[in-house]
Every structure is written in C-alpha cells, then in structure tokens.
Amino acid sequence: MLFGMLDGVFFHLGPIPVDHIIVTEWVIIALIGLIAYFATRDMQMVPRGLQNAFEMIIIWTYDFFTQLMDKEHVAKKWAPLLTAFFLFILLSNYSGLLPGAAGISGYQPPTSNWNITLTLAMITFFSVHIAGFAEHGGHYLGHFVSPSWAMLPLNLVEELAHPLSLTVRLFGNIFGEEMVIAFLLFMAPFIVPGAIMGLSLLLGAIQAIVFTILSASYIAAATGEGH
Amino acid sequence: MGVALGAGLAVSIAGIGGGIGMGVAGGKAFEAIARQPEVGGDVRTLLFITLAFIETLTIYGLLIAFMLVGKI
Numbered sequence: 001m002l003f004g005m006l007d008g009v010f011f012h013l014g015p016i017p018v019d020h021i022i023v024t025e026w027v028i029i030a031l032i033g034l035i036a037y038f039a040t041r042d043m044q045m046v047p048r049g050l051q052n053a054f055e056m057i058i059i060w061t062y063d064f065f066t067q068l069m070d071k072e073h074v075a076k077k078w079a080p081l082l083t084a085f086f087l088f089i090l091l092s093n094y095s096g097l098l099p100g101a102a103g104i105s106g107y108q109p110p111t112s113n114w115n116i117t118l119t120l121a122m123i124t125f126f127s128v129h130i131a132g133f134a135e136h137g138g139h140y141l142g143h144f145v146s147p148s149w150a151m152l153p154l155n156l157v158e159e160l161a162h163p164l165s166l167t168v169r170l171f172g173n174i175f176g177e178e179m180v181i182a183f184l185l186f187m188a189p190f191i192v193p194g195a196i197m198g199l200s201l202l203l204g205a206i207q208a209i210v211f212t213i214l215s216a217s218y219i220a221a222a223t224g225e226g227h
Numbered sequence: 228m229g230v231a232l233g234a235g236l237a238v239s240i241a242g243i244g245g246g247i248g249m250g251v252a253g254g255k256a257f258e259a260i261a262r263q264p265e266v267g268g269d270v271r272t273l274l275f276i277t278l279a280f281i282e283t284l285t286i287y288g289l290l291i292a293f294m295l296v297g298k299i
Binding site: 165169173176179206210213214 | 275278279282283286287289290
C-alpha cells in the first residue's frame with residue numbers, strides 16, 4: 001500500500017480494516033444526512049431557516065447544471081448525485097484542516113487517499129455511460145466510432161483517461177497540500193503554516209467544484225446531441 | 228541521489244509547463260471578460276475546466292515525484 005497509510009486501524013469488518021479514513025467518511029456522511037434530515041423534517045410551504053438554505057442550494061445547483069448540460073431533464077436526473085459529490089468532497093477536503101487533526105497519528109482526509117478518489121471517479125465513469133444509454137439507447141455506441149471507425153481505439157483510451165485524470169487530480173492536490181502542511185508544521189510549528197492553510201481552504205473548495213463540473217461535463221457530453 | 232534528483236526534476240519541469248499554460252489561459256480569459264463582461268459566468272466555468280485539465284498534467288509530475296520519493 002503505497003499512499004494508503006494503514007496505521008491506526010480501529011477494527012476489522014470482515015476482511016476490511018476500518019481505519020481513520022473510513023471513520024472520517026462515516027462521520028461526513030452522517031453529518032450531511034443529519035443536516036438534510038433536520039432541514040426537511042418539518043417542511044413548510046413558506047420555507048424558513050435551514051429549509052430555506054437547502055432550497056437555495058437545490059435551486060442554485062439545478063440552474064447551474066441545466067445551464068451546463070443544455071437538457072433540463074438530464075440535469076434534473078443527475079443534479080442530486082453531482083451535488084452530493086460536491087458536498088462530500090468539500091467536507092472531506094476540509095476535514096484535514098480541523099484543529100488537532102494533524103496531532104492524530106495516521107489521520108488524513110479521505111480524499112488524500114487514492115482509493116477514495118478512484119471510487120468517486122468510478123461512480124462518475126459508470127454514471128456517464130448509464131446516462132448516455134438512458135438518453136440515446138443503442139445509438140450511444142455510435143459515439144465511440146465518431147467521426148470514423150479509425151478513431152475507436154483513441155475514443156476508448158479517452159474514455160478510460162477520464163476516471164484516471166479525475167482520480168489523480170483530486171488525490172494529488174489534496175495529498176500534496178497535506179504533505180506541504182505537514183512539512184511546514186515540522187519546519188515552523190507556529191503562524192507560518194497558517195498561510196498555506198488559508199490557501200488550502202480555497203484549494204479544497206476549487207477541487208470540489210472542479211470534480212463536480214468535470215463530472216457534469218462528461219455526462220453532458222455523453223447525453224448531448226452531435227454524434 | 229539520482230532518484231532524489233529525478234523526483235525534483237519531475238515536479239519542477241511539470242510545474243514550468245503547467246504554469247505557462249495556466250498563465251496564458253487565465254490571461255486570455257480575463258481579457259475576454261474585460262471585453263465582454265456579460266459572458267463572465269460562461270468564461271469562468273470554461274476557465275475552471277481548462278485549468279483543471281492543465282493542472283492534471285502537473286499533478287502527474289507530482290505523482291511521479293511522490294512515487295520516486297517513496298522508492299528512496
């Protein structure tokens with residue numbers, strides 16, 4: 001295991017070791033779920049408080065993905081998945097910046113392990129092709145031989161390069177940033193890492209946005225006309 | 228020694244290319260927004276996608292550097 005530091009294993013769930021990363025993921029999922037539950041528990045026609053905030057997020061993301069994908073029914077179908085990607089990646093990136101997180105041995109944000117980012121990229125990969133088949137049926141296969149049969153190998157390589165680049169981009173950014181912060185903490189424990197931490201607040205948000213927008217544009221390319 | 232040098236070169240050469248590319252893309256995007264502020268939203272989205280593609284190449288270099296450092 002090259003990049004997945006497997007120290008700090010709490011217990012084994014069958015053959016799967018449950019370490020810091022999995023527990024952090026569970027906490028993030030529970031947090032998003034709980035907030036969503038409390039936001040929608042007592043829904044009113046005229047929203048206030050948490051429900052209002054959530055309705056704003058939903059409307060904003062639906063508008064954004066509709067604009068990006070050109071097809072409203074496709075955007076409506078895939079916006080929940082993409083918004084969930086965004087929230088999960090954002091909270092995962094920020095979980096490494098919690099005070100005291102660096103003091104726990106073996107702790108790292110889930111997105112700085114390539115197993116997690118590969119899983120997210122595979123979800124995107126399958127979603128793209130499911131979306132393509134759902135939209136165009138068998139004609140979707142024509143997408144791979146456009147503009148001619150000679151392009152088939154190149155198109156296949158391109159399709160396989162999408163999950164690879166999604167994986168490596170997210171993992172490389174967050175892992176690199178964590179390494180820089182760890183190195184600076186080692187060199188100068190006070191004040192100096194604060195600058196990089198402020199930068200990584202921005203980076204974490206940008207990486208979450210980039211992953212979401214790229215997934216959306218792959219789905220848009222698979223469901224769009226023009227092949 | 229050679230491995231450490233290779234790790235440094237991998238990330239620095241990848242950084243040079245990515246930096247130039249991002250500078251060109253960002254500069255042109257700002258020019259476009261300054262010329263036509265009403266398309267700012269579209270240009271910003273496209274800029275993010277473009278920068279993400281450019282950045283990936285730099286991150287590949289970083290990944291190779293991490294792999295090389297892990298070999299030391």
